[in-house]
Amino acid sequence: MLVKFYLNDVEVSFDVAPNEYLAKTLRSHGIKSVKVGCNESSCGSCTLLIDGKPMMSCSILSASIEGKHITTIEGIQEEAAKIAHYFGEEGADQCGFCNVGLALTVYALKRELKNPSEEEINNYIVGNLCRCSGLQSQLKAIKAYLKEE
Amino acid sequence: MKVNEYYRPSSLEDAYHKLQEDPKNSLLAGGLWIKKMGLSVNCLIDLSTLGLNKISETKDEIIVGSMVTQRDFENSPIIKSLFNDSLAFAVREVMGVNFRNIATIGGSIMGRYTFSDVICGLLPYDVSLEFYPSQKMSLEDYLNYKGRLNAILVNIHIKKGNGKGYFKKVKTTALDFPILNVAISKVNGKYAVAVGSRPMVASLAHKAMDYLNKESKPDFNKAAELVLEELSCLDNMNASKEYRQDLTKVYVRRGLEEVSK
Numbered sequence: 001m002l003v004k005f006y007l008n009d010v011e012v013s014f015d016v017a018p019n020e021y022l023a024k025t026l027r028s029h030g031i032k033s034v035k036v037g038c039n040e041s042s043c044g045s046c047t048l049l050i051d052g053k054p055m056m057s058c059s060i061l062s063a064s065i066e067g068k069h070i071t072t073i074e075g076i077q078e079e080a081a082k083i084a085h086y087f088g089e090e091g092a093d094q095c096g097f098c099n100v101g102l103a104l105t106v107y108a109l110k111r112e113l114k115n116p117s118e119e120e121i122n123n124y125i126v127g128n129l130c131r132c133s134g135l136q137s138q139l140k141a142i143k144a145y146l147k148e149e
Numbered sequence: 150m151k152v153n154e155y156y157r158p159s160s161l162e163d164a165y166h167k168l169q170e171d172p173k174n175s176l177l178a179g180g181l182w183i184k185k186m187g188l189s190v191n192c193l194i195d196l197s198t199l200g201l202n203k204i205s206e207t208k209d210e211i212i213v214g215s216m217v218t219q220r221d222f223e224n225s226p227i228i229k230s231l232f233n234d235s236l237a238f239a240v241r242e243v244m245g246v247n248f249r250n251i252a253t254i255g256g257s258i259m260g261r262y263t264f265s266d267v268i269c270g271l272l273p274y275d276v277s278l279e280f281y282p283s284q285k286m287s288l289e290d291y292l293n294y295k296g297r298l299n300a301i302l303v304n305i306h307i308k309k310g311n312g313k314g315y316f317k318k319v320k321t322t323a324l325d326f327p328i329l330n331v332a333i334s335k336v337n338g339k340y341a342v343a344v345g346s347r348p349m350v351a352s353l354a355h356k357a358m359d360y361l362n363k364e365s366k367p368d369f370n371k372a373a374e375l376v377l378e379e380l381s382c383l384d385n386m387n388a389s390k391e392y393r394q395d396l397t398k399v400y401v402r403r404g405l406e407e408v409s410k
Contacts, residue, residue, distance in 0.1 A: 001155060018155035018193065021184075041181050042324055047247045053220070054247040059181050063155040064195055105247060126323045127245015 005065045007031075008075030016062040022048075023057040026072065033073045033100050037129075044128035047101035048072050054108045056127075073100045079107050082148065086141040094132035102128040106142050116146070151189040157198055161281045165301055167194050176301060178216060178256030181248070201255070201303060204228065209309055215255025215302040219243055219267070222254050231307070232274070232334060235314025239270020239332060242318050255302045261292060261350050268292065269330035269345030270316050272353055275308035292350055312336035315404035319396055321387070328388040329396045333404035340408070342372070342401060347382045347393055354379050354401075361405070373401040 004013045007026075016025050023046045026034045034057055037045035041059040048057050049071035073080050083103045087093045102125065109116065109124045116124070121142055130138060158164035168174050173191035177183065183190070201216035204225045211227055222228055223237040243249055243266050257267035258278065268288070276288040280300035288305075291298070315333040320326065330345040340361040345351025357375035361367045382393035 017152075019150050019152035040185065041248060041251075042244070044245060044247050050250075053250045055250045056247050059184055059248075059251060061155070061177070061180055061193075063193075064177070064180070064197060066157070101247075108246075123241070124246050127247045129324075 001063060003062055003066050005067060006069045008071060009069070014062070018061075018063055020062045021058055022060045022062045022065060022070070025062040026057065026070075031072055031074070035097055035100055037097065042127075042129070043098070044105065045098050045101045047104050047128060049075075049104055049108055052108065052111070054105045071104070073103060076104070076107055083107065083141075083145055086145045087138065089144070090137045090141040092133065092137035092141045094130075098128060098130045098132075102130070102138065106145065109142075110146055118143075121146075150184055150187050152193050153190070154192040156192050156194050158194055158196075161199055161301060161303065164194050164196060164199065165281055167192060168299065168301070176259075178259070179218070179252040180256075181252055182256070182260055182262070196255075196301070206309075211307040211309065213254055213305040213307065215253065215258075215304060217254050219249035219252045219254060219257070220246060223249070231309065232312060232314035232336065235316050235332075235334070236270060236274070236307070238314075239266050239316045239318075242266065242320075242323075244324055254305060258288070258291070258305065259302055263348050263350045264326040264346050265351065266316075266318055266327065266330055266345075269332045269343050269351035271305070271307070271332075272343035272345075272351050273314070273332050273334035273341035274336065275310070277306045277308075278302055279304040279306060289353055292352070310336035312338075313408040313410075315407045317400045317404065319400070326387060329393050329400070331397065331400040331404055333401070333408050335408040340367075340405070342376060342404070344376060344380050344397055344401070347380060347397075348385045348387070349381075349383070352380055357401075367405075369402045369405040370398075372405060373398045376401050 003016050023034050023036050035045040037043035039058045046058040047054050051069050105128050171191045175190045177193045177195045201214040203214045205212050206227050219240045223240045228237050279285050281303050312335045317331045318327045319329045327346040332343045334341045342354040342357050343351050354376040356379045357372045361372050382390045384390045
C-alpha cells in the first residue's frame with residue numbers, strides 16, 4: 001500500500017507492506033541514521049519524532065503515518081551538532097549506537113519542558129538506553145545543552 | 150506479525166462493520182502489544198483517524214477518548230487536577246516517553262493486561278467504559294467479562310469527586326514490568342483499594358473496602374490483611390508469592406495513611 005508523509009519536511013511516498021514498521025521502511029530507503037537495537041519497544045535506539053513527539057519507530061506501523069511529519073536526525077542537523085558537542089565535552093559518546101535516538105529525545109525534551117528538574121530529565125530520557133555508560137555523562141551533557149539559549 | 154490488510158475506516162460504524170466481517174480482523178490502537186504477541190491478523194483496523202484522542206470534561210465527569218495516548222493523559226491539566234494527580238501518576242512510570250507517546254489509554258484497558266499500571270490506577274475510581282455500538286459498563290465489570298467483547302471502546306468516563314488518590318508501582322528497574330501495583334482512593338469519604346500485577350489483572354479488594362467504609366476509625370493493618378484474604382498473590386520469575394504478599398501489606402497500609410491525611 002502507498003503511504004504519503006513528510007520526511008524532514010519533504011513530501012515522500014513509499015510503498016509499504018501492511019505489517020511493515022517505520023524503522024525498516026526508512027532504513028530500506030537509505031535513512032540509516034535510524035538504528036534498530038532491541039526491536040522490542042524498549043531500548044529507544046530507533047527513536048524519531050512524529051509530529052514533533054519522540055516515538056520508537058520499531059513499533060510504529062508505516063501504514064499508520066499517512067500525512068504525518070517524521071523528523072530524523074538529518075532534519076535537525078544544527079541542533080544535533082550542538083548536542084553532539086556537549087556529549088563530546090562530557091565524554092558521553094562511546095559506541096555511539098544510542099546517540100541518535102537520544103539526541104532526538106533530548107531535542108524534543110528541550111521544546112516540551114521548560115526548566116526541567118533532574119527528575120523530569122531522567123523521566124524523559126529513561127526510554128533511551130545506553131549500554132556503554134550509566135547515562136551520567138549524558139545527563140551532564142543534556143543539562144549543559146538545556147542551559148544554552 | 151502477519152497482516153493481510155491495513156484498513157482506515159471512515160467512521161465508527163465503518164470500523165465496527167469491518168470488525169464483524171472476520172474473527173481474525175483486529176482493532177489497532179497504539180499497536181505495541183500486537184507486535185509483541187506476533188499475531189496473525191487478517192485486517193488491522195486503524196482507529197487513529199476517528200477523533201477519539203480528546204480529553205474533555207462536564208460538570209460531573211471527565212471523558213477520555215480511547216485513543217488518547219498515555220503521554221497526553223499524564224500531561225492533561227484536566228487529569229492532573231483530579232485526586233491530587235494520582236491518575237496521571239499511574240501512567241507516568243510506564244516505560245519511557247517515546248513509548249507513552251504511542252501507547253493509548255484504550256489499548257491498555259482493552260488488553261486487560263495483568264501488568265497494567267493504567268487498569269490498576271483507574272480501578273479505585275468510578276470509571277465506566279463507553280462502547281460502540283451503544284453499550285456502557287463499569288471498568289470492573291469489563292475486567293470480569295468473560296470472552297472477547299465484540300465492540301469498540303470509544304470513551305472512558307471518570308466521575309469527578311472530592312478526595313485523594315495513591316498509586317504505587319513496585320519494579321526492579323525503570324523499564325521493567327511491575328512486581329506489584331497498589332492503587333487506593335478516598336473519594337467523597339469512601340475508600341477503594343485495587344491491587345494489580347500479583348501477577349494477575351488488577352482487582353478491587355471488596356472485603357477490605359467494606360470494612361474501611363463501615364468503621365469510623367478503621368485499622369489500616371487489618372484492612373491490609375483483608376486485602377490479602379481476598380486477593381491472592383502468585384510466584385513468577387519477577388517475584389515470589391510471599392514477597393508480593395509482604396509488599397501488599399506495606400503499600401496498602403501506606404496508601405490508606407496517605408489518602409486519609
